Amino acid sequence: MISVDHVTVRLQGRVVLDDVALSLTERRIGVIGDNGSGKSTLAKLLNGLLLPDEGTVTVDGFDTRSHGKEVRSRVGFLFQNPDNQIVMPTVAEDLALGLKPLRLEAERVRQCVSETLERFALSHMADRSAHLLSGGEKQLVALAGVMISEPDILVCDEPTTLLDRRNAALVMKTIAGLSCMVITVTHHVEHLDGFDRVLVIDEGRVAHDGTPDQAIPSYLESLS
Amino acid sequence: MIAGLYLPGDSVIHQLSAPVKLSLMVVMGLALVLVDHIFVMVSVAITTGFVFSVLAGLGFARLWLATRPLLIWVLFIALAQFWFVTAEAAVLVSLRLVTLVWVAALVTYTTRLSEMSDVLVAICSVFRPLGVNPERISFLIALTIRLIPSVFEIVRDVRDVQKARGLERSYTAMFVPVLTRLLREADALSDALVARGFERWGDQQ
Structure with a gap:
């Protein structure tokens, strides 16, 4: 469970999130809002990439400020641009990199990489250069790189923004098939079908919090 | 890239x-x-x-x-x-x-680069008693190699943009956006590495 307790974040003197209080327990949670509304800032708070100026964020009781390592071992993060997330030259090497902090035996690493490649249907590109893959393939590699360490929660920050519709659908379908809790920040409301809860962020505050049937029409109405 | x-x-x-x-x-x-x-x-x-x-x-x-x-x-x-x-x-x-x-x-x-890195870690382990962190050195080299084409790509992109604006001979018009993008990329990469659990790599040795 993630608890956001009266959190305020200021960036360069501007209040980006203003006294936000949330308890996140649902299996599928969507976060929508305009550019600059604070939704990506909220996402970065959830695994301690960003620390609040006021208030606390806890994951399973671990404060992101004092227990960053424990938090990040539970909360995986998928970025918008996979090029920033993929570090090693080949797909298999990049997946193995995600296990380095766990300090596993080489044979165990090989086994985990092989299983993860198979799980994400990437086995055929294990030795391919990651930078030569398509955008959708890169995002799947980035996702596999996060999921190889088996986090309990996955936070996705606009994972389909740089992708065409076909690849975006492929990535969202893969994310939908994950068994862990997923929090997805997105501009594409059509990707929130089947979600349990949707948060609408506006000017640093939670403007609406409810089921997709309630929150999405409210968001779309605010745009018109 | x-x-x-x-x-x-x-x-x-x-x-x-x-x-x-x-x-x-x-x-x-x-x-x-x-x-x-x-x-x-x-x-x-x-x-x-x-x-x-x-x-x-x-x-x-x-x-x-x-x-x-x-x-x-x-x-x-x-x-x-x-x-x-x-x-x-x-x-x-x-x-x-x-x-x-x-x-x-x-x-x-x-x-593979990872195999080369493992050899480097083994060689540098000799200097561990002197406070050298072999994993960090090996990772630094891997990251440097990974960033070389990124830098070239950014320079190429910015050069194309400035050429389109007729500013290909202006060093300022090249330098400022290249530096800005490099810093932004470094920031994003740093976030990604922290998110993947590398912030305390050195401390774990």
């Missing part, structure tokens, strides 16, 4: 471990310096070319690609050797240089 020179394959050379390949490379480098007979040198060069192209399955086209950037320097050195020493010395030195580059390229193309 990520640098990657490794070319996947299942040849005998690919299957050799990185420490064996790197050791052979060092031994061969030293041995080549000692060879002073032209026929031996020609034989070694032909054998190395064969191993590269056929045994490792990298092909003659890639052998040529590995050789091409060298040619102007080899020519220059060969002319100097021919002028100041002898024709035989010119041939020996040229073949020695080309063969060395072929061996280095062979190791690079057939060895």
Whole structure:
């Protein structure tokens, strides 16, 4: 469970999130809002990439400020641009990199990489250069790189923004098939079908919090 | 974008471990310096070319690609050797240089960066009592290699944009956006590494 307790974040003197209080327990949670509304800032708070100026964020009781390592071992993060997330030259090497902090035996690493490649249907590109893959393939590699360490929660920050519709659908379908809790920040409301809860962020505050049937029409109405 | 020179394959050379390949490379480098007979040198060069192209399955086209950037320097050195020493010395030195580059390229193309990093970690572990963190050094090198093409790509992008604006001769118009993008990329990469659990890597040793 993630608890956001009266959190305020200021960036360069501007209040980006203003006294936000949330308890996140649902299996599928969507976060929508305009550019600059604070939704990506909220996402970065959830695994301690960003620390609040006021208030606390806890994951399973671990404060992101004092227990960053424990938090990040539970909360995986998928970025918008996979090029920033993929570090090693080949797909298999990049997946193995995600296990380095766990300090596993080489044979165990090989086994985990092989299983993860198979799980994400990437086995055929294990030795391919990651930078030569398509955008959708890169995002799947980035996702596999996060999921190889088996986090309990996955936070996705606009994972389909740089992708065409076909690849975006492929990535969202893969994310939908994950068994862990997923929090997805997105501009594409059509990707929130089947979600349990949707948060609408506006000017640093939670403007609406409810089921997709309630929150999405409210968001779309605010745009018109 | 990520640098990657490794070319996947299942040849005998690919299957050799990185420490064996790197050791052979060092031994061969030293041995080549000692060879002073032209026929031996020609034989070694032909054998190395064969191993590269056929045994490792990298092909003659890639052998040529590995050789091409060298040619102007080899020519220059060969002319100097021919002028100041002898024709035989010119041939020996040229073949020695080309063969060395072929061996280095062979190791690079057939060895994963992660395997190279593991060797580096093992070598640097000797200095661990002095406070050196081998994993950090190895990771730093891997990251540097990964960022080289990123830098080139950013420079190319910015140059294209400034050319379209008629500012290709302005150093300020090049430098500022390149630096800004590099800093932004570094920031994003740093976030990604922290998110993947690397913030305390050094502390875990």
